[in-house]
Amino acid sequence: MTIYGHGIRTLGVLGSGQMGLGIAYVAALRAKVPVLLHDRSSAQIQKGLALMDRLLEKDVAKGKIKAEEAKEARDRVSVVPPEKGMSGLQDVDMVIEAVSESLPLKQAIFGSLAADLPPSTILASNTSSISITKIAASTIPEGHSASSKEGLQSPSRVVGLHFFNPVPVMKLVELISGLQTSQETMERAKAFAMACGKEVTSSQDVPGFVSNALLMPFINEAIMCLEKGIATRDDIDKTLKLGMNHPMGPLQLADFIGLDTCLAIQQTLYQGTGDSKYRPSILLERMVDAQWLGKKSGKGFYDYSDA
Structure with a gap:
């Protein structure tokens, strides 16, 4: 069996609330990859970045990390402004979506991501209960069937990466494959979660997964x-x-x-x-x-x- 490294040189995080910010935090600090943070609310982005600053300061004060490590992690996080939209994530190797638990919202987002981003970009959802198979189906290009080359390729890069709250503290990530998810996508997503300092468990794509x-x-x-x-x-x-x-x-x-x-x-x-x-x-x-x-x-x- 082929073993893949995660190969994530730049990560996109969609949503700067508590979960999205936490994912950006561990990616920048532990996996040490540049992070592009996007949210439709400028106020939420500023609130999230302020939280990141407090978390880094607290870790430095407790002696968990050095001041230089905190600065390097903070410098790895950049903002894609709301007006630029998801097309501002063009250069990322993986996007992790962390928005509200709404299937129509996630379907709309993943349809846009699949259309706007290169076909090699992994599209991950932090959903804690919604079907990855349903989310993946929303990436099929309009006018193509699920069995066409395009209809198979785009959903194959969709995966569930369920981080737990608070992300900087909780050690677990739950990995979920949709029916369409490729083995390469699964292995790269798992490798990235481990690079973020997490233990990984796997669940079938059933309502609520295991957790x-x-x-x-x-x-x-x-x-x-x-x-x-x-x-x-x-x-x-x-x-x-x-x-x-x-x-x-x-x-x-x-x-x-x-x-x-x-x-x-x-x-x-x-x-x-x-x-x-x-x-x-x-x-x-x-x-x-x-x-x-x-x-x-x-x-x-x-x-x-x-x-």
Whole structure:
């Protein structure tokens, strides 16, 4: 079997929120590759870069890296401004998409990436639940069938690279192949994740993959326990922290993930399987309706207004 190196000389990251910024951070610091960061919001880009500066300063202060390493990593990150669009990623060897968990949004993005970028560019998604096969199919050029040369080539470079939050801390990347993904794409994507300092596990392209097919029903069941009055918020989280040695309880974890993200993943699981065990709790839906999204909005199951 052929063993491929990652061959990524320049990385594009699409989305400068918490996940995209974290991916840019480990790519620049650990894999030591230039990163082009793109977002449709200039304000979000500035917010993300400010976070990167704080993370690097914290790592220097803790003695994890030297000041020179931090400067070199920061200098590797450049911005593709919103007005330039995705065509500003022309020179990258791989793009990692890290936007909201919406299939139509990802399909539109990957269709544009496939049309705008060279055919050798790997197109990776950081999705935590959406089918890589569906995303890959959106890259088939208009007017071509899935069985044509063009219809086979473009989807073959699409792969799932699911980083975990917070990316600079969490050691895992989940690697997912769509039906169309080539072995070369898989091996290069895995090699790049390892160059970023990550351990890599593989999952089949099923709703939620391994991680969220297990995690989200667990979180949803905890929310249902709260909804039914079986136990209080604090007792639910304390039971899992002290009884099962989890680093944080499921309700606090949901707040950190984002309740809108949890709901989107639950809906993907439910719609993708038709299994009632994945049906989102009413309380989760209502909290998202109220814009109580967890830590990022200042309120979820816990109050973060002073955080």
